[in-house]
Structures are given as structure tokens and as C-alpha cells.
Amino acid sequence: MDGLGNVTDPSCTQQPPLAIDIIIHLDIFGIILYAVLTLMAVLSVLIYMEEAIYIYKTVPSPKKSAIMWVNGAAPVIAVTSCCGMWIPRATMFTDFTAATYFAIVIYKFLVLMIEECGGDEGFLKRCGQNRLKISTGPCCCCCLCLPFVGISRRTLFLLKAGSFQFAFLKTVFTILSIVLWTNGNFDLANLSMNSSAIWINPFVGILTIIALWPVSMVFKHVQGLLRSQKIIPKFAMYQLVLILSQLQSAIINILAMAGTIACAPPFSSVARGSFMNQQLLIMEMFIVTLVTRMLYRRRYKPLDDLDKHAEDNEGNAKILLQSECGEDGVQTA
Secondary structure, eight states, rough: OOGGOOOGGGGGOOOOHHHHHHHHTTTHHHHHHHHHHHHHHHHHHHHHHHHHHHHHHHSTTTTHHHHHHHHHHHHHHHHHHHHHHHOOHHHHHHHHHHHHHHHHHHHHHHHHHHHTTTTTHHHHHHHSSSSOOOOTTTTTTTTSSSSSSEHHHHHHHHHHHHHHHEEEEEEEHHHHHHHHHHHTTTTTTTTTTTSSSHHHHHHHHHHHHHHHHHHHHHHHHHHTTTTTTHHHHHHHHHHHHHHIIIIHHHHHHHHHTTTOSSTTTOOHHHHHHHHHHHHHHHHHHHHHHHHHHHHHHHOOOOHHHHHHHHHHHOOOOHHHHHHHHHHHHHHHO
16 A cells, blocks of 8 residues: 555455345345346246246157257356355356356257257258358358368267267366365466466367357258248357357456456455346346247247148149140140
């Protein structure tokens, strides 16, 4: 402390406050804000439960499992954010839980697109004659010179493995991070070379990019085929959850660690950044839950039925054309 202008509040350098400290110091606006955000998180769960029951009763396996996993992303993030809002010292655990769940959602969305095509056999039957474009984001969108790849069982296995590795390894690294944190070796705010976070987080980022790549490739390939199944808005909502839960959180945390987000006792800069991010996520995930309910809670018309109707229409057109040609031949004769 060099002078009165440089006095730093002790709470700005301390750990996040306890839950009881927040409750005691809540004013009227704070009580209303906490009540509304908590209500949003609870409503997200109730809406999801109602939708899950409907999906479970009306959609056949294994598609219903993938749908319920994908739809659960927004409610899970809303609930974990609400827990982190009420208990600031649990933020790391709630963030890790949400990130681990969404790692599984990335793989499940790939499975969902394949199941919409009729499963592995249906996907190979419909798309096996085509070639897969691999110069897509987020990994190789600028590498237009990359060749197209034939679609086979081996290709399908590699696509699934590329996304599944993140679901598995993210869980492993989450457990490892918690173990290191208990020993004092993992701290997100510590950016020194001796910190384990500076090594684990970039590696997890690379795994994330690798996992998103197969999903993007399959979506580019089937978006025309599954247009009737509303795959484009579904993919858009999946991407939106990814951006809000991962990119938005990363940007706010970086700004907080850089001191751009000011300290506001009893919250330090980092704790306040996490607090703001959790409030935003609860509101955003509530809206996403409402939109995804409109997209997924509906009567699913199998893609095979659509193809049969198309084949019937083509057959009827051929018969009509042949009959017209026959009549013209008789008239000419």
C-alpha cells in the first residue's frame, strides 16, 4: 500500500465467499434476481422431464437415448450454473460437471444424426455410394485441397471414435484436475509453467476440436437428407449451447483474470466473472430449453416412410408416362 489511492480490499484477493455470506447480504434486488434465476433453472428441469417422458414413450431405441442426452445439455448447464451461483466455492466442480456432460453430448449428437438416417446400416445404405468431405471446420475448413473420403464401416467407426475419445478423456482429465486441485497443484488463475492447468487445458482444447470435426463432417453430408427432420435448427441449437457454455465462459474468465472485470466485495475479479457467467448461462439455457422442446417434442416420421412415398411417386410418374406414350402410339397408328 503506497497511498490511499492504491488500497486494495482484502476480499478482492481472497477465495469466493461462502453461501451463507451471500444470503445474509442479499438486498431486495438480489433476492428477486436469485429467485427468478433459480425458478428458471427449476423450470428448465421440469420442461426437460416432461419432454423426456414423451420421447421415451414415442421414440424407438436407440434414437430416444441420443435425443434425451442432447436435450439434457441446456437443463444440466442451467442447474450447475444455479448451484455455482448459490455456492461460489463450488464453481470449479459445477463447471467441470457441465463440461463433462457436454463432452458426452458432442458424441451423442453424432449418434443422433446417424440414427436419423436409420442407424449404421441405414447410413451406409443411403450414403455409402457418396464421398465424405473432410475439409470442414473447426479443424480443416481452410484445407480445401484435402481429398474426399469414401464412406465405409471403417470410416463410420473412425468418425464415432473421433468424438467418443473426447467424452472419455474429458471425464478422465476432469477427475485428474480435481485430484490435483485437492493437492494444490491445479489453479485456473495460475498461468505459470509449473501449474498443471497450463498443460491440461490446452490439451483438452485440442481434444475438443478433434471431437467437433466428425460431427461437422457428418452434418455437412446429411443436412440435405435430414432437412425434413429439422436437423439444421437442431444443429444450430447444439452449436449455440457449445458457444455459450464454452466460448462465452472462456472469454469472461480471461477478462476476469486480466482484471478487466472489476472486483466487487465480497467477490474477487475471478469470482465475480464466474458469477456473471453463471447468471447469463441460466437465462440463456432456459431459452434454449424452450426452443429445443419445440424442435424435438413432436411426432417422428421415419425417414424410410418418406423414401417409400418418394419411390411410389416416381413409380406413378413412370406408369403415367408409359400410358401416355402408349396412347400416343395407338393414336399414331
